[in-house]
Amino acid sequence: MxxxxxxxxxxxxxQGVGHHVAAWRHPDVNPAxxxxxxxxxxxxxxxxxxxxxxxxxxxxxxxxxxxxRLLAKGAIAYFWEPLTTLxxxxxxxxxxxxxxxxxxxxxxxxxxxxxxxSLDHISEGRAxxxxxxxxxxxxxxxxxxxxxxxxxERYLRxxxxxxxxxxxxxxxxxQPYLFDQxxxxxxxxxxxxxxxxxxxxFSVHAALQSxxxxxxxxxxxxxxxxxxxxxxxxxxxxIVFTAQQSLQxxxxxxxxxxxxxxxxxxxxxxxxxxxxVMPIIGRTEAEAQEKYEQLQSLIDPAVGIALLSAFxxxxxxxxxGIDDPVPDFPNTExxxxxxxxxxxxxxxxxxxxxxxxxxxxxxxxxxxVIGTASSIADQLELWFTExxxxxxxxxxPTFPHGLSEFVDQVIPExxxxxxxxxxxxxxxxxxxxxxxxPRSQYQ
Amino acid sequence: MxxxxxxxxxxxxxQGVGHHVAAWRHPDVNPAxxxxxxxxxxxxxxxxxxxxxxxxxxxxxxxxxxxxRLLAKGAIAYFWEPLTTLxxxxxxxxxxxxxxxxxxxxxxxxxxxxxxxSLDHISEGRAxxxxxxxxxxxxxxxxxxxxxxxxxERYLRxxxxxxxxxxxxxxxxxQPYLFDQxxxxxxxxxxxxxxxxxxxxFSVHAALQSxxxxxxxxxxxxxxxxxxxxxxxxxxxxIVFTAQQSLQxxxxxxxxxxxxxxxxxxxxxxxxxxxxVMPIIGRTEAEAQEKYEQLQSLIDPAVGIALLSAFxxxxxxxxxGIDDPVPDFPNTExxxxxxxxxxxxxxxxxxxxxxxxxxxxxxxxxxxVIGTASSIADQLELWFTExxxxxxxxxxPTFPHGLSEFVDQVIPExxxxxxxxxxxxxxxxxxxxxxxxPRSQYQ
Numbered sequence: 001m002x003x004x005x006x007x008x009x010x011x012x013x014x015q016g017v018g019h020h021v022a023a024w025r026h027p028d029v030n031p032a033x034x035x036x037x038x039x040x041x042x043x044x045x046x047x048x049x050x051x052x053x054x055x056x057x058x059x060x061x062x063x064x065x066x067x068x069r070l071l072a073k074g075a076i077a078y079f080w081e082p083l084t085t086l087x088x089x090x091x092x093x094x095x096x097x098x099x100x101x102x103x104x105x106x107x108x109x110x111x112x113x114x115x116x117x118s119l120d121h122i123s124e125g126r127a128x129x130x131x132x133x134x135x136x137x138x139x140x141x142x143x144x145x146x147x148x149x150x151x152x153e154r155y156l157r158x159x160x161x162x163x164x165x166x167x168x169x170x171x172x173x174x175q176p177y178l179f180d181q182x183x184x185x186x187x188x189x190x191x192x193x194x195x196x197x198x199x200x201x202f203s204v205h206a207a208l209q210s211x212x213x214x215x216x217x218x219x220x221x222x223x224x225x226x227x228x229x230x231x232x233x234x235x236x237x238x239i240v241f242t243a244q245q246s247l248q249x250x251x252x253x254x255x256x257x258x259x260x261x262x263x264x265x266x267x268x269x270x271x272x273x274x275x276x277v278m279p280i281i282g283r284t285e286a287e288a289q290e291k292y293e294q295l296q297s298l299i300d301p302a303v304g305i306a307l308l309s310a311f312x313x314x315x316x317x318x319x320x321g322i323d324d325p326v327p328d329f330p331n332t333e334x335x336x337x338x339x340x341x342x343x344x345x346x347x348x349x350x351x352x353x354x355x356x357x358x359x360x361x362x363x364x365x366x367x368x369v370i371g372t373a374s375s376i377a378d379q380l381e382l383w384f385t386e387x388x389x390x391x392x393x394x395x396x397p398t399f400p401h402g403l404s405e406f407v408d409q410v411i412p413e414x415x416x417x418x419x420x421x422x423x424x425x426x427x428x429x430x431x432x433x434x435x436x437x438p439r440s441q442y443q
Numbered sequence: 444m445x446x447x448x449x450x451x452x453x454x455x456x457x458q459g460v461g462h463h464v465a466a467w468r469h470p471d472v473n474p475a476x477x478x479x480x481x482x483x484x485x486x487x488x489x490x491x492x493x494x495x496x497x498x499x500x501x502x503x504x505x506x507x508x509x510x511x512r513l514l515a516k517g518a519i520a521y522f523w524e525p526l527t528t529l530x531x532x533x534x535x536x537x538x539x540x541x542x543x544x545x546x547x548x549x550x551x552x553x554x555x556x557x558x559x560x561s562l563d564h565i566s567e568g569r570a571x572x573x574x575x576x577x578x579x580x581x582x583x584x585x586x587x588x589x590x591x592x593x594x595x596e597r598y599l600r601x602x603x604x605x606x607x608x609x610x611x612x613x614x615x616x617x618q619p620y621l622f623d624q625x626x627x628x629x630x631x632x633x634x635x636x637x638x639x640x641x642x643x644x645f646s647v648h649a650a651l652q653s654x655x656x657x658x659x660x661x662x663x664x665x666x667x668x669x670x671x672x673x674x675x676x677x678x679x680x681x682i683v684f685t686a687q688q689s690l691q692x693x694x695x696x697x698x699x700x701x702x703x704x705x706x707x708x709x710x711x712x713x714x715x716x717x718x719x720v721m722p723i724i725g726r727t728e729a730e731a732q733e734k735y736e737q738l739q740s741l742i743d744p745a746v747g748i749a750l751l752s753a754f755x756x757x758x759x760x761x762x763x764g765i766d767d768p769v770p771d772f773p774n775t776e777x778x779x780x781x782x783x784x785x786x787x788x789x790x791x792x793x794x795x796x797x798x799x800x801x802x803x804x805x806x807x808x809x810x811x812v813i814g815t816a817s818s819i820a821d822q823l824e825l826w827f828t829e830x831x832x833x834x835x836x837x838x839x840p841t842f843p844h845g846l847s848e849f850v851d852q853v854i855p856e857x858x859x860x861x862x863x864x865x866x867x868x869x870x871x872x873x874x875x876x877x878x879x880x881p882r883s884q885y886q
Contacts, residue, residue, distance in 0.1 A: 031622040068635050181474065204586070
């Protein structure tokens with residue numbers, strides 16, 4: 001191994017029994033695993049065996065209120081509250097980072113700051129927060145709103161939200177404790193700082209009740225790739241997960257986002273761009289292709305259309321034939337970058353509704369790479385060396401097999417090429433990512 | 444052991460390095476333990492060894508904004524977010540219940556329902572929610588309010604909050620999953636129910652994304668003993684933690700609360716009344732008394748006065764001499780029942796400010812029982828058999844020693860008398876408490 005060579009970062013995106021929307025129907029998969037904590041712990045062990053930087057949970061608040069019969073067919077991701085779940089996984093893992101999505105739109109920043117500070121302590125410095133702003137009306141309906149907050153406002157609010165959260169993470173300077181039983185001073189009173197934040201969206205006068213997080217701040221991740229999302233990421237994020245379909249688009253996104261860092265006085269290396277990739281691995285190219293087609297054949301058309309409709313901003317596709325071209329429709333207040341990605345794809349490849357959902361339903365808009373371990377490693381290496389990615393967020397099509405195949409076949413190939421670590425050299429998620437520990441604003 | 448004899452329930456209230464306000468200064472205690480997860484796991488193991496029904500965390504959102512120098516002397520409880528902490532403890536325990544306080548005043552019921560549902564799944568049916576409404580202005584300040592919500596309104600809101608939470612816990616009927624890979628039905632669509640709640644305080648249209656909690660509903664606990672608190676408990680609670688100083692008062696409280704259950708069509712056994720008790724255990728009565736005095740001698744007067752002031756509703760005691768009688772002061776919007784308890788105590792025993800804080804600072808208003816294991820068991824047996832308690836919430840003065848002394852000395856004595864289990868007979872917290880598993884409102 002060439003130890004001085006720059007190495008890629010890898011995240012293992014965990015979701016139910018696989019990322020492919022029809023994963024649960026695959027004969028290799030036990031669908032009941034979706035409801036078991038032991039399954040998630042097993043996936044975390046496999047990912048840690050592969051020396052992944054982190055595991056990663058998506059999150060959505062509740063279920064879309066569409067026909068229950070359709071939901072029942074879709075094997076909607078079954079998931080518990082992600083931070084308690086990661087806290088439970090922390091105890092049975094040692095090194096791997098623990099990243100969860102939490103939306104800024106419906107949880108007060110005091111709670112978020114405290115939850116992530118706790119997870120960072122519980123895991124001894126392995127917590128990461130994937131900041132999203134939510135992109136659906138059904139989530140708004142759970143919290144007393146008829147419609148979601150408009151896109152631009154959600155991101156303005158998120159920007160202020162991050163300031164509040166960091167302010168609370170700085171409630172205590174590092175090493176504040178004296179434990180002086182004789183004098184009766186438990187901590188140094190100069191090292192406690194109440195946040196006094198009075199902003200456009202939040203008024204927060206408070207301090208957390210526990211020490212500064214082990215990592216200073218848990219790692220901040222962002223997944224929004226719209227212009228609002230990129231602006232927020234440039235200001236605040238340390239990892240960006242993104243859905244990119246072509247090398248050229250990914251290079252453009254990478255360059256564009258890194259260029260914006262300078263406006264905030266940030267080094268380009270202080271933010272890692274990690275596109276999503278769904279690897280379909282075979283011993284031969286033909287076997288891989290066959291595996292892919294088997295999964296695709298399991299997609300129920302009604303599920304495919306419903307998923308597509310949700311990604312496009314809840315537009316009604318029922319009045320169109322399934323083999324009609326993808327129609328025009330208005331801009332969404334929801335997941336704008338995901339909508340744009342799909343429109344571009346449909347127009348570029350001149351797709352019908354069926355063809356588009358077939359592409360989308362597989363990896364939910366993320367890139368699918370089909371081939372042998374070696375050819376998949378080639379693809380990852382190409383994007384990594386050609387300025388399109390600092391690493392990848394791996395979306396295994398099925399669990400546990402899709403993940404263990406990646407760990408047992410692709411990772412050794414990346415390691416042989418010197419592109420990925422063979423052992424963890426650090427203990428915290430920041431150390432894995434080669435990100436500095438932020439100093440307290442008071443130090 | 445007489446197996447047919449009714450047995451008491453026991454909760455182990457965990458907090459920092461002990462419940463006595465000066466615990467951290469005691470030579471038996473390592474104050475650094477307050478900041479360690481391994482310490483909390485150790486306490487949970489000790490309590491499980493003692494066959495306690497549950498461990499129990501208090502919670503407060505942030506710190507009072509008083510002089511940092513005073514906070515530093517008080518060894519304010521150091522704690523993380525309790526649900527992530529209990530999720531971390533779940534994996535290293537097997538049987539013991541896991542109860543946490545969460546306030547209804549600052550967290551949306553969707554989040555609370557989801558967090559406790561997750562903890563109940565993660566722990567395989569051991570979760571309990573101690574419902575509080577918060578009682579301080581500093582917590583309101585963390586969430587954009589200048590002052591806390593008035594007492595009566597907090598409890599009205601809490602009542603509606605519980606309805607929302609139970610509605611969300613019923614999103615799924617029991618056993619909804621089909622996992623039918625061939626037909627493509629993951630679950631039975633008739634077993635999913637969206638909550639449509641439109642009330643005075645909340646509008647919630649949503650369903651949780653995971654199965655019904657293992658216990659149906661996690662056990663609901665309540666600690667407010669004011670008339671508003673009792674009314675809420677009679678309608679919703681299955682355990683009531685209460686601070687009671689005398690057998691007669693405790694009997695009155697017990698009778699009064701149990702009588703209110705009938706108004707809601709509830710059986711008296713469906714709610715367990717568990718007063719708090721701080722046991723100070725010695726090999727002789729004299730040794731126990733000496734231990735108590737040693738702890739009391741470690742209380743810094745400034746800390747004692749500050750704590751007393753907080754319990755009385757943030758009244759300013761500084762204009763009074765420390766050896767003056769306790770003055771009159773207005774009703775609080777905060778912890779009303781705690782305020783009343785202290786006023787009654789001060790008047791009954793004609794106490795000065797110093798004498799009152801000495802009593803309060805020890806156990807924060809809870810009863811202190813000083814003696815040998817046998818005499819402490821006598822006290823617990825008396826309250827249990829004389830209609831004052833269904834069990835006790837044990838507040839060990841120091842950790843871990845105060846708890847392990849109770850487990851090694853008092854619990855065997857209770858077991859010899861047939862008053863406490865010698866082995867767990869169930870797996871869930873409900874089973875320990877002999878509470879039925881609630882049916883879904885849809886079944």
